[in-house]
Amino acid sequence: MGVVSFAAAMLAGAGLDAVRTGTGRPALWLAGAILCASAGLALYAETASAWMSGHFGAPPALAYEITRSGTHAFFFSTLAALGVWVAVLGARRRRLSEAFLLTALAAIMTLDLARTNLGAYHIGPEELATFIPPLAEAIKAREGGVVPGRFRMIGTAEEKIAMPERIFRSLDHHGAKSMARRQALDLEHNTQFHIESANFYLPGYGSALQFMVEQWRKDVTAAARFNVTYYIGRQSRLNETPLAKALVAALPAYDLALYHNPVPAKPRAYLSRRPERAVSPVDPAAMLARPDFLSGEVDVIETSDPTLPGPAGDGRTTIDHYTPENVRVRVESPKPAVLVLLDAFDKGWTARLENSVEIPILRANALVRAVVVPSGAHVVTFSYRTPLLRAGAAASLAGCLLCLGLISHAWWRRRYPTGSRR
Numbered sequence: 219m220g221v222v223s224f225a226a227a228m229l230a231g232a233g234l235d236a237v238r239t240g241t242g243r244p245a246l247w248l249a250g251a252i253l254c255a256s257a258g259l260a261l262y263a264e265t266a267s268a269w270m271s272g273h274f275g276a277p278p279a280l281a282y283e284i285t286r287s288g289t290h291a292f293f294f295s296t297l298a299a300l301g302v303w304v305a306v307l308g309a310r311r312r313r314l315s316e317a318f319l320l321t322a323l324a325a326i327m328t329l330d331l332a333r334t335n336l337g338a339y340h341i342g343p344e345e346l347a348t349f350i351p352p353l354a355e356a357i358k359a360r361e362g363g364v365v366p367g368r369f370r371m372i373g374t375a376e377e378k379i380a381m382p383e384r385i386f387r388s389l390d391h392h393g394a395k396s397m398a399r400r401q402a403l404d405l406e407h408n409t410q411f412h413i414e415s416a417n418f419y420l421p422g423y424g425s426a427l428q429f430m431v432e433q434w435r436k437d438v439t440a441a442a443r444f445n446v447t448y449y450i451g452r453q454s455r456l457n458e459t460p461l462a463k464a465l466v467a468a469l470p471a472y473d474l475a476l477y478h479n480p481v482p483a484k485p486r487a488y489l490s491r492r493p494e495r496a497v498s499p500v501d502p503a504a505m506l507a508r509p510d511f512l513s514g515e516v517d518v519i520e521t522s523d524p525t526l527p528g529p530a531g532d533g534r535t536t537i538d539h540y541t542p543e544n545v546r547v548r549v550e551s552p553k554p555a556v557l558v559l560l561d562a563f564d565k566g567w568t569a570r571l572e573n574s575v576e577i578p579i580l581r582a583n584a585l586v587r588a589v590v591v592p593s594g595a596h597v598v599t600f601s602y603r604t605p606l607l608r609a610g611a612a613a614s615l616a617g618c619l620l621c622l623g624l625i626s627h628a629w630w631r632r633r634y635p636t637g638s639r640r
Contacts, residue, residue, distance in 0.1 A: 220614055244310055247303035251296045258292030261285045275425045294333055301326045351401050353476045354411045356467035357448065360478070366412045367486050367540030372434050372441060373402065373415060374451030380473040401472050403450055426584045427562070429502050439512050442481040444585070445560045449477040487537050487547045489530030490517040490556040490588070497522055500584040511583075517558055519588055520581040527590060530555035543602040553593045556582075559600065563587045566605045572597040 260266060262285075271281035305322040308314035314322075358364050379398040386394045403413050434441035438449070438460065449461055453468055453475035461477040468475040492515050500518050510516045519526060533551030540546075549557055563581045569589045570576050577598070582588035589598060 244306040247299050251299035254292045254296040258289045261289040298326050298330045364412045369447035370414045370445045371448040372446050382471045426502050438479050439481050440506050442479050442483040447479050447483040487535045487559050489533040492516050492529050493519050493556040495526045496520050502584045527554040545600040547598045549591050550595045557591050558582050558588045560586050566602050570599050
């Protein structure tokens with residue numbers, strides 16, 4: 219993305235120079251408009267969202283939203299390119315003054331940026347955006363405080379949001395929807411409460427996670443197996459489920475209710491009672507059909523190493539530190555054991571002992587991370603580093619050096635033209 223942005227900025231600068239000096243080809247803007255229109259029409263077709271859903275494993279609704287968003291962006295880019303083409307063509311043929319041309323270019327860019335950014339600005343009472351949701355207070359009171367990495371919550375999939383009429387009149391559609399999502403403890407609006415929502419945007423996204431989330435919404439036992447402690451959703455629907463007996467708090471005005479999972483949830487980090495070795499990727503459906511897995515007795519560990527430790531026995535685990543990119547777990551075990559951390563297995567994670575010795579991370583239960591720890595007392599630190607981060611930084615540095623070289627060369631040529639004396 220950095221390389222593309224840099225190239226676009228260079229081309230934009232060259233284009234402005236061409237307009238200023240009266241050189242260049244206006245037809246290129248027309249060609250750009252045609253290309254953008256073609257791309258927009260291609261994304262508008264139903265086959266585009268179907269291809270994206272099949273190729274990336276995205277839910278059909280999400281694939282549709284992405285392709286429609288791309289369609290709108292390309293169509294707006296078509297209008298912007300056509301506007302620039304008309305303005306530059308008029309200037310080249312001496313029908314538009316330079317002042318009008320510059321004003322037209324500024325207006326086109328302003329309108330194009332406004333289309334993207336104005337949707338982020340809403341006006342309303344400050345209290346509507348800064349209040350503490352009552353359901354978050356209910357969780358805090360029940361848990362005696364909320365800290366990162368303690369539990370997860372899952373919400374039912376809802377397309378329509380209920381809210382009081384006065385709220386909808388006070389704000390526009392986006393602002394009212396934002397407030398309703400805050401009341402529903404949506405992760406986007408409530409990160410300060412450390413309430414983690416289990417959803418498709420979790421790290422390690424894939425078909426396994428998609429299947430798991432759907433099962434968690436249906437089966438509270440399967441959800442508890444992955445640290446899901448609370449459910450939230452429309453009370454009118456969830457009252458007809460086994461969760462109705464575990465009601466914690468409700469917001470009738472928003473048709474929202476918070477329920478505690480009646481099945482005791484697994485802690486975020488624990489020592490496996492019975493690790494089971496698997497040499498091939500685990501089928502999530504077959505795993506969730508096993509009673510010994512749902513009861514928490516078995517953890518399926520994907521590894522080719524035949525020396526997987528046995529049951530942990532009387533070991534203990536404690537999470538000392540938890541952030542999105544760094545997790546530190548203290549382990550005490552009389553013999554080697556398998557530590558399971560109910561966080562997504564994904565590229566970029568490494569695990570080290572307190573003596574900086576790196577230990578391999580294994581995929582556990584089709585979705586989460588596990589490591590083998592030696593006997594005794596140890597501290598295991600999980601750290602995340604963006605894949606190819608160093609390569610990207612090196613490419614950016616090379617680009618900066620190239621820019622400096624080009625600028626220095628241009629300055630030298632201007633100061634000391636060919637054939638002139640110093």
